[in-house]
Amino acid sequence: MNLVNDKKAGIEKYFSLVDLSMYLVVILGVLVFMYFFIASNPDLREKEANLLNDKIYGCLVKQGHLNQDFLNKDFDVYSYCDLNKQVFDEDRFYFRIDFKNSTGKSKIVESSVPHKTECEVQLSVSGSEEASSKAEKWLKCFRTNKAVFYYDSNGNMLKGNLDILTGSNNKIESKFKE
Amino acid sequence: MINREIIKSKRGDSEVLMPVVVSVVVMLFFFSLIFLGASDVAKGVAFYEKTYAQQIGLLIEKASPYSEISIDFKRGFEIAKKQGRNINELVKIDKKNNGVLVSLSNRGGYFMRIPYEYDIRFIPLPNENKMKIIILK
Numbered sequence: 001m002n003l004v005n006d007k008k009a010g011i012e013k014y015f016s017l018v019d020l021s022m023y024l025v026v027i028l029g030v031l032v033f034m035y036f037f038i039a040s041n042p043d044l045r046e047k048e049a050n051l052l053n054d055k056i057y058g059c060l061v062k063q064g065h066l067n068q069d070f071l072n073k074d075f076d077v078y079s080y081c082d083l084n085k086q087v088f089d090e091d092r093f094y095f096r097i098d099f100k101n102s103t104g105k106s107k108i109v110e111s112s113v114p115h116k117t118e119c120e121v122q123l124s125v126s127g128s129e130e131a132s133s134k135a136e137k138w139l140k141c142f143r144t145n146k147a148v149f150y151y152d153s154n155g156n157m158l159k160g161n162l163d164i165l166t167g168s169n170n171k172i173e174s175k176f177k178e
Numbered sequence: 179m180i181n182r183e184i185i186k187s188k189r190g191d192s193e194v195l196m197p198v199v200v201s202v203v204v205m206l207f208f209f210s211l212i213f214l215g216a217s218d219v220a221k222g223v224a225f226y227e228k229t230y231a232q233q234i235g236l237l238i239e240k241a242s243p244y245s246e247i248s249i250d251f252k253r254g255f256e257i258a259k260k261q262g263r264n265i266n267e268l269v270k271i272d273k274k275n276n277g278v279l280v281s282l283s284n285r286g287g288y289f290m291r292i293p294y295e296y297d298i299r300f301i302p303l304p305n306e307n308k309m310k311i312i313i314l315k
Contacts, residue, residue: 019201023208030212038224044232051239052293082243082315084295087276093293170293172231174224175279176286 041172045140048093048168053142056081056095056164066150066162070099070107077109088112094119094139094167101150102158115139119165139169223261226253227288231280234269234311235290238278243296243315252307257282269300269309 059081060067069075077097078085087093088111096110096119110116119141144164149157230251237247251268258268261283272279272289278298281287297314 019205023205026209026212030216034216041228042232044236047236048239048293051236055239055294078295082295084276084293087291087293092291170291172228172235173289174228174286175281175289 043140044172045168045170046142048170049140049142049166052093052095052168053144053164053166056083056097056166057144057146057162060097060164061146061148061162064149066099066148066160068151070097071150075109085112092168092170094141094165094169096163096165098163098165099148100161100163101152102160115141115167116165119143119167139167141165141167223257223283224288226257227280227282230254230269230282231278231288231290234278234280234309235292237311238292238296238298238313239294241311241313243313245313247311247313248303248306248308249311250307251302251309254280254282254309255302255304255307265302265304268302271298271300 056077060070069080070077077083077095078088083095088095091113094111094113094115096108096114096116099107101107115138118138122138122141123143142165144162146162148160148162150160151157230249233249237249241247254268255265258265263282263284268282269278269280271277275289275291277289277291279287279289299312299314301310301312303310
């Protein structure tokens with residue numbers, strides 16, 4: 001009995017209950033931090049939406065002139081700009097190309113899952129922190145709106161407006177072997 | 179508690195100083211273990227798989243067709259060597275899911291979708307610690 005008491009006193013001499021509970025709290029804190037560190041992924045969606053926008057603009061416009069193929073009825077933006085249709089159909093990425101000619105007539109090409117409203121809301125609320133946090137789970141969007149030159153059927157050079165809205169909802173995924 | 183014991187030791191109770199020293203040494207040992215463990219996790223396989231997948235994914239999204247990019251892949255080769263992985267299978271295109279898959283271990287890897295239909299080749303250059311990415315149309 002005395003031996004047990006002596007032993008207990010020995011351990012308590014080095015570590016009190018307060019010390020041990022402090023260690024436990026630190027261990028838990030580090031474990032929680034590590035869990036969130038591993039689980040967290042940097043949000044690249046805004047950057048991706050920006051890059052996609054640049055790519056589509058670069059593909060359709062050369063030196064300020066809209067590629068005439070875009071005005072053809074059978075124009076396929078996927079094959080023309082090397083876009084992977086499946087990824088857009090899966091709702092990972094989004095684009096909407098709106099070309100307005102000099103008379104205000106529009107030609108719109110959009111990916112299969114529309115997100116125009118979400119994008120416009122998100123872009124319009126980007127200044128408000130509260131609204132931005134609400135829109136955090138939506139796809140991230142980027143817009144380019146520029147004047148471009150094009151040729152009409154008579155070969156006259158005219159000025160139109162090209163509005164490109166792109167979005168990304170892409171996330172990095174872990175793949176485990178089954 | 180420590181302050182009280184130090185005060186006691188000032189009173190001349192030299193035996194009290196020993197537990198304080200032991201406690202401090204154990205505490206330092208304990209915190210070093212935690213920080214080493216945390217840094218090991220932070221620099222582990224999953225961290226590098228994720229980082230390389232993001233880096234390569236973004237580079238491909240930014241690059242133009244018919245371009246060639248080399249990235250530093252030193253740590254990737256080191257990890258793959260430890261894990262016994264074939265260096266030709268560390269980075270590949272998952273055509274079914276349309277993205278780039280970085281797998282440095284045998285348990286899987288990290289995957290990032292790419293919105294373009296490029297023909298992409300990855301050439302590992304372990305002697306130069308580089309991974310060459312060739313983007314074809």
